[in-house]
Amino acid sequence: MTGRVIVITSGKGGVGKTTSCANIGTALAKNGAKVALIDTDIGLRNLDLLMGLENRIVYTIIDVIEERCKLNQALVKDKKNPNLVLLAAAQTRDKTALTAEQMQDICNRLKEEFDFVLVDSPAGIEQGFQNAIAGADEAVVVTTPEMSAVRDADRIIGLLEAKEEIKGYKLLLNRVRPAMIKANDMMSVEDVTDILSVKLIGIIPEDEDIIVSTNKGEPIVNMDNTKAGIAYSNVARRILGEDVPFISLEPPTGWLDKIKNLFLVGANS
């Protein structure tokens, strides 16, 4: 079997790479795919926390390349889905502990066993980023509708285009606030895709439940009826080849609805 290696990257930090990696991976596994997640943010690992697996990490990617354990021993199984595993980053080392060739080798070995290998990239464009994209076939570029994140995404897209091995990349627009877009105070989905001239793989609305999900160490796709959870599930289905329409971005109730609500409350009291 030859799986697909997809790197989740962004340039700018804090736009949701790790959250996206955890959720897309979990959603793919829920659809029956065999999925391996790799955290390449050596020294600043967090994917284990978002997956709620921080207490189960024995070996890391550095232990694998320095031959202190076999690759299979370092793969930590997800709490719920046996089809999903995590290869954690080392916390006590830095980005120089790994080379692009070693990363490529690990990706090649994993894609023989798994349908999907999702690589969580660190922020920046230095060695850590170069390592993360080394074994990738495709990329998901995460950005938010903010100038600095879009500018950094453009830089990343330039670097991805220069790399022949990467056959395609798509944009994941995160933390979208429909009410601000409607008020003309946030760039719209079209504004961002126009400026970057790139195709979309998903639109994730800003959702407070993401914080709850992180607190619990439970990816939001495992929580019922959350805006971001539904959006991430849709991303996974699109990656699997399904034609899923993008969710509507209608902002919640305006002042007219508020007055209606006041009347309803008044009638009840």
Add this chain to the structure above:
Amino acid sequence: MKLLDKKINEVLNSKFNQRLNEIVGEIVSRLGNVLGTENITVKKTSLNSKDDARSRLKLVLMHDRSKLDPGTLGKMRDELVDVISRYVEIDREALDLNLDENESNTIALVANIPIIRNK
């Protein structure tokens, strides 16, 4: 009549009436906004800052993509003025050199060089 007054007072004091007052207050303030008497609050809810973001971002990306920062562009502009001045008399200050993006997303260097007269 006194009985009616009492009833009216009861209604006025009821919770529902307080709600109604709040609603009327909301409607009056909203109407104020619509009529332009409280333009400031309207502006607070929308600053239309998206267009600023869009145009600033487009400009900065043109510089990023072309690897030409405003300083280099200025230097190039000065050198261009020197070269062209050898052949035609131009208005040094009015020479305008900018980056522009055309429909196919390619970046162009666009110069506008007003000539004073032939030498």
